[in-house]
Amino acid sequence: MNLLDSLKERIMIGDGATGTLLYSYGIDRCFEELNLTHPDDIFHIHEEYLKAGAEVIQTNTYGANYIKLNRYGLEERVKEINSEAVKIARKAAKKDAFVVGTIGGIHGARFYSELSEEIKRSFREQLYCLLFEHVDGLLLETYYDLDELITVLKIARQVTNIPIITNVSMHEPGVLENGILLSEAIKRLEDLGADVVGVNCRLGPYHVLKALETVPIPEKAFLSAYPNSSLPEFRNGKLLYKSEPEYFKKFAAHFRDEGVRLMGGCCGTTPAHIRSMKEGIQGLIPVKKKKVKEQARIEIGETKKLDELTLFEKVKTKRSIIVELDTPKDLDTRKFFEGAKALKEAGIDGLTVADNSLASPRICNKTMASLVKRDIGLSSLVHVTCRDRNLIGMQSHLMGLHTLGIRDILAITGDPTKIGDFPGATSVFDVTSFDLIKLIKQCNEGISFSGKSLKQKTNFHVAAAFNSNVHNIGKSAERLEKKIQFGADYVLTQPIFSREKIIETWEATKHIKAPIYIGIMPLVSSKNAEFLHNEVPGIKLTDETRKRMAVAKSPEQALQIGLDIAKKLIDTAIEYFNGIYLITPFIRYELSVELAKYIQQRTKELDVKKQTQFALS
CATH class of the missing domain: 3.20.20.330 (Homocysteine-binding-like domain)
Structure with a gap:
């Protein structure tokens, strides 16, 4: 038997x-x-x-x-x-x-x-x-x-x-x-x-x-x-x-x-x-029939749609400008809020706030994004790394973001702890960025990580990171396709420092329907350029850019050269992409304010040019 x-x-x-x-x-x-x-x-x-x-x-x-x-x-x-x-x-x-x-x-x-x-x-x-x-x-x-x-x-x-x-x-x-x-x-x-x-x-x-x-x-x-x-x-x-x-x-x-x-x-x-x-079970025989208890299916309520458009909704249809502004490493928040207010007045669509970038502790980005929204009226795209939170903390963090009305999230792996202030700290990595995207979208169905009902659907839009600064951009594009397959709605690139790389990025991603924000970071000095090129993962500068920064004879001249390089990159970027993602160096928000105004000016000029050509045709 x-x-x-x-x-x-x-x-x-x-x-x-x-x-x-x-x-x-x-x-x-x-x-x-x-x-x-x-x-x-x-x-x-x-x-x-x-x-x-x-x-x-x-x-x-x-x-x-x-x-x-x-x-x-x-x-x-x-x-x-x-x-x-x-x-x-x-x-x-x-x-x-x-x-x-x-x-x-x-x-x-x-x-x-x-x-x-x-x-x-x-x-x-x-x-x-x-x-x-x-x-x-x-x-x-x-x-x-x-x-x-x-x-x-x-x-x-x-x-x-x-x-x-x-x-x-x-x-x-x-x-x-x-x-x-x-x-x-x-x-x-x-x-x-x-x-x-x-x-x-x-x-x-x-x-x-x-x-x-x-x-x-x-x-x-x-x-x-x-x-x-x-x-x-x-x-x-x-x-x-x-x-x-x-x-x-x-x-x-x-x-x-x-x-x-x-x-x-x-x-x-x-x-x-x-x-x-x-x-x-001694003396018991098997049962062949039973009364099944009906499992209560908890109704999952829809989340009320916010009045303002999310960044994802904006970049789908028009020119959109977002600016990364790092939260402080100490408790002095004055300059951060000054910068957020100046950028709001400059007409940007939203801040992006990193999640302890370069593995160094900063004031919680969720807290700062919430205060900026409340006090300044500016929305934020909040970065969420897989490095710092286990699944318990991640679920809690996302529920908190939703409760605060924050709807745009960038799901990323996170810089390794060994490059930060606490190289001996433990990296969690319960999930990869691919898994995190998938789990956030599961929350959008009203289902928690454990499968339990959240009793309400979140309505997050998830951004994914894309690195163009690689030898084989095709492989990077394949990873991006996979992120979109798992639910990514739109894309932010690492900062790009050459016109050719912007065009190469467009060629590699033009088949992808998800909107893309091109990363532009103004350089402030030759030391800044060399550090980024040689020591920061995912960033590469051209020899020409490094030479231009090296010939500057004063900090003011270096700053002007850096802005000039950024503006020329913007000229190329707006020909191919709706989204521009400005990365503010050293919380020098005045640089991002100037570049934001430049983008708006160039956009108007291009719109007028298109209208004139249409009228003539």
Whole structure:
């Protein structure tokens, strides 16, 4: 009798956590390597779960793939580690239990913009290793990313007919991180050929049960539940879980009532928890019908549209000028607000405020943008980096921006911490700029990063950064296309210092429909020019520009040359692009005021010229 035949007849008990037990023994390294170095320890864990009543045990291979083993220098031992894991489990199970080969999600609880070919190759390699050892089934577990799970399920189903268990993981009960309801996700997995579908990890029995109450009993598959023992607690540098096995006895019966046929445990569970589950279902037969609790779909309200146009809306139809003005590194804000007021009077469309540029701490750009909007009446495009905030802080930050009425965001990676004031500071990078764009657009659907309803849609317009100052601008354009694919609405370029590069940028991006702001930065001295060229990532100056700045005989002359270079670049930029993005050096806002007025003057001259030509034609 195979696994599926057994599930047709009765409720079956799986095992619990392997990593939790190893961690409790003081082992804090690659658990999968122990299949080779300490096989008796792994055998003993299997044996303890079998004695507790487990009928389905999983191989110690959760992270035994090329990508995860690469962290420990073990990437060349994928076959050996997986093969030994199956042999150890087989030896323990004998003929008394089924052995399923475990393959964990690679994305985990982090957010990624796409499923790479590297992940697919890594999955295939581990899959074939497990199949070669003739496992009784596959357990695909801890998949927060439904797209990843669907992809690997399809790959597995193409090459094998053995039973496949697919367990998703949730941040919030009943909903996956992209907002898909658990019931919908399980139905999709069932339709794609999964034999057992369910939930594992992250949540304890209470919330797993609440989620399963909204899930109908599948027609062609069986339900599974592998909850954590509890939410984790961090104490004395270690993750700890509440351990009350008796609690699992009660929930085992409840899981049965919701149609679960295969139940076990995930993080924090031990053989004692599995024994309690076994006792909880003693004498119970499977249920084939249940009353499904309808999951309340929270209505997501539309955000009231602001009276003024956003920068994205302006640049789509007319000449638009934005100016970057760095917030102060100290608490003296006078010059910043003087500059913002002068730029407002000069007629610019908005400020752009960087997010601790060059990895140096400045007054929070969200705060300054809010004050500029309130006191001066000037909108801002707020930069948001992936460097400084984890997903919790990022979600909070975006909700704050929305609440303040800030609608334009530039999503960027952020300069590395090693170039800033605190080179030893930790860079977070929970997501890339691609992922951040995607997540911001998810908020525009009223869905938080965890999949939970925000109860209102944000209406952010997202700008993406584009670097023209590269050897292969075509590759840079491909990255930009990808950002637009993930939801970027418009584009800001790094500062450009040659007419030829502006034209090259237009040629490389003319097929892209998203509006583009061309970055122009006035130079103030030869030292400034050399620093930008040699030390600032993403900026390159032409030899001609550097020579012109070098011949200046006084600071005043250098400033005039810098403005003259900027104006000539503007002349070219406005022939090809609607948007001009002025980067103010050293908060010398008077330079940006002069250039803003020059742009307006040249725009009027060009408009008159076009009207005259039209009249003559």
